[in-house]
Amino acid sequence: MSPTGFEYRDGVLHAEEVALPLLAAAVGTPAYVYCANTVRARYRRLDQAFAGIPHHIHFAVKANSNLSVLSLLRELGAGVDIVSGGELYRALQAGFHGRDVVFSGVGKTVQEIAQALEAEVQLINVESEAELVAIDAVAARLGVVAPIAIRVNPEVTVDTPHAYIKTGEKGQKFGIPRDDVARLVELTGELSHVQLRGMGMHLGSQIGNADPLRDALPRLLAAIAYAQGKGHPIAFMDVGGGLSVPYESHERDADIDDYATIVRA
Ligand SMILES: Cc1ncc(COP(=O)(O)O)c(C=O)c1O
Structure with missing residues (x-):
C-alpha cells in the first residue's frame, strides 16, 4: 500500500x-x-511518538472540515483546534464536546467568543490584548470564568515553502509578541472572568525540520514559568505546528520522532 x-x-x-x-x-x-486507514495510521504514529507523556492531539479543522473526516478523528481520540464559530458548529455536529476544543485564531468576534463559552470549550487561545479584554467582558455577561491560554509569538526563524504560512516569526499578526507576554499575564491577573490555564504557540505550516521548535520551546517555557510565578494555574502547553505533509514527491514528511524528542525533553 x-x-x-x-x-x-x-x-x-x-x-x-x-x-x-x-x-x-x-x-x-x-x-x-479520503483514505480512512491512512488517517488512522498517521494519527497513531503521532500519538505513539508521545507515549508516556500526557498529551492530546488537536486537529486543525481549517485543514479539512468534512464531517466524516472529523468524526473519524474523534473516534481515534483527537480533539480539534478551531478558528471560527462555523468550525465550532461543525466540530459539535461531528460529535466533539466543548472539552475537546481549543479556540485559536485572530479576529474572534464577540458572538464567536460567546458561542465558545456556551459550548464550554477547553481553552480560548488569546491572540491580542483587545481580545483578552473582550473575552473577559463576554464571560462576565454570561456569568462564567473563561479558561484561556496566551498564544505566544516566540519570534524564531521559520522555514516554510511559502512566506504566508509562517506564524511564529517576529512581526507576524499571530500571537502575543514575546516582549508583551509579561504585561498580558499581569492584565489577566486583574481580570475576574478569565483564568489563565495555558500557554501556546504555533510556528507555521509545512515545517520539515524541528529546528524552529527547538528554538521556540525554551521561550514558551520561560513564559509558562513567568505565569506560574505569578500564581496562574497553568495546566496546558499547546505546542504547534505544523508538521509537514508531503504533497509533492520532492517534499519531506515531518520528522515526528525528532519533534517528540524535543517536546519530551
Ligand atoms: C493556531 C493554528 N493551528 C493550526 C494551524 C494549521 O497549521 P498546521 O496544521 O500546519 O499546524 C494554524 C495555521 O496558521 C494555526 O495558526
Whole structure:
C-alpha cells in the first residue's frame, strides 16, 4: 500500500481497496475521497511518538472540515483546534464536546467568543490584548470564568515553502509578541472572568525540520514559568505546528520522532 493510500493498479486509481471508477459511478463526480486507514495510521504514529507523556492531539479543522473526516478523528481520540464559530458548529455536529476544543485564531468576534463559552470549550487561545479584554467582558455577561491560554509569538526563524504560512516569526499578526507576554499575564491577573490555564504557540505550516521548535520551546517555557510565578494555574502547553505533509514527491514528511524528542525533553 502506498503511504497516501492512493495508488494505480493496472492503470486504475484506487483508494485503499476501492477502485475510484466504481465510486464515481456510485456517487457521481466531482467527489472528494479520503483514505480512512491512512488517517488512522498517521494519527497513531503521532500519538505513539508521545507515549508516556500526557498529551492530546488537536486537529486543525481549517485543514479539512468534512464531517466524516472529523468524526473519524474523534473516534481515534483527537480533539480539534478551531478558528471560527462555523468550525465550532461543525466540530459539535461531528460529535466533539466543548472539552475537546481549543479556540485559536485572530479576529474572534464577540458572538464567536460567546458561542465558545456556551459550548464550554477547553481553552480560548488569546491572540491580542483587545481580545483578552473582550473575552473577559463576554464571560462576565454570561456569568462564567473563561479558561484561556496566551498564544505566544516566540519570534524564531521559520522555514516554510511559502512566506504566508509562517506564524511564529517576529512581526507576524499571530500571537502575543514575546516582549508583551509579561504585561498580558499581569492584565489577566486583574481580570475576574478569565483564568489563565495555558500557554501556546504555533510556528507555521509545512515545517520539515524541528529546528524552529527547538528554538521556540525554551521561550514558551520561560513564559509558562513567568505565569506560574505569578500564581496562574497553568495546566496546558499547546505546542504547534505544523508538521509537514508531503504533497509533492520532492517534499519531506515531518520528522515526528525528532519533534517528540524535543517536546519530551
Ligand atoms: C493556531 C493554528 N493551528 C493550526 C494551524 C494549521 O497549521 P498546521 O496544521 O500546519 O499546524 C494554524 C495555521 O496558521 C494555526 O495558526
